[in-house]
Amino acid sequence: xxxxxxxxxxxxxxxxxxxxxxxxxxxxxxxxxxxxxxxxxxxxxxxxxxxxxxxxxxxxxxxxxxxxxxxxxxxxxxxxxxxxxxxxxxxxxxxxxxxxxxxxxxxxxxxxxxxxxxxxxxxxxxxxxxxxxxxxxxxxxxxxxxxxxxxxxxxxxxxxxxxxxxxxxxxxxxxxxxxxxxxxxxxxxxxxx
Numbered sequence: 001x002x003x004x005x006x007x008x009x010x011x012x013x014x015x016x017x018x019x020x021x022x023x024x025x026x027x028x029x030x031x032x033x034x035x036x037x038x039x040x041x042x043x044x045x046x047x048x049x050x051x052x053x054x055x056x057x058x059x060x061x062x063x064x065x066x067x068x069x070x071x072x073x074x075x076x077x078x079x080x081x082x083x084x085x086x087x088x089x090x091x092x093x094x095x096x097x098x099x100x101x102x103x104x105x106x107x108x109x110x111x112x113x114x115x116x117x118x119x120x121x122x123x124x125x126x127x128x129x130x131x132x133x134x135x136x137x138x139x140x141x142x143x144x145x146x147x148x149x150x151x152x153x154x155x156x157x158x159x160x161x162x163x164x165x166x167x168x169x170x171x172x173x174x175x176x177x178x179x180x181x182x183x184x185x186x187x188x189x190x191x192x193x
Contacts, residue, residue: 007048015069017067018070048076111169
């Protein structure tokens with residue numbers, strides 16, 4: 001998931017170095033996002049530098065290796081303003097692993113397979129809601145609380161889809177499609193196995 005705009009946002013408050021940016025990012029977005037991989041962060045900083053969005057300067061340290069301090073450029077500020085001024089489309093579109101599982105289970109024509117897929121996802125989502133609720137209760141930063149609220153709403157929407165799938169495929173007469181017929185074997189492939 002690209003986070004280069006978040007890095008630009010952090011640098012818009014002043015120059016910083018890798019581990020300081022990592023800590024600032026994790027504090028800003030809270031525990032729901034998870035830890036930021038420092039190697040990935042340095043790749044992003046290299047790309048931003050290459051694209052002219054940030055500049056860097058080495059600062060010698062007595063005991064440790066040189067510290068590289070990054071600063072946002074005018075082009076970086078302009079890119080940040082552009083990004084903040086536009087709507088955000090769904091990052092993955094509607095391509096979703098769970099939807100593919102539902103499709104595969106439904107096309108199998110086997111109600112037990114569909115029940116298993118939906119039950120596993122429902123259990124996972126309920127556990128995720130409990131975890132988010134616990135994190136939200138502990139959140140002191142209102143921005144982190146908002147992020148956790150958004151995550152909760154996404155999980156609730158996913159849970160609603162599980163219920164829609166259950167209703168459409170298992171509780172509606174004729175809802176479960178007939179299994180997709182196997183494609184005819186191509187001559188030569190059958191004997192190759």
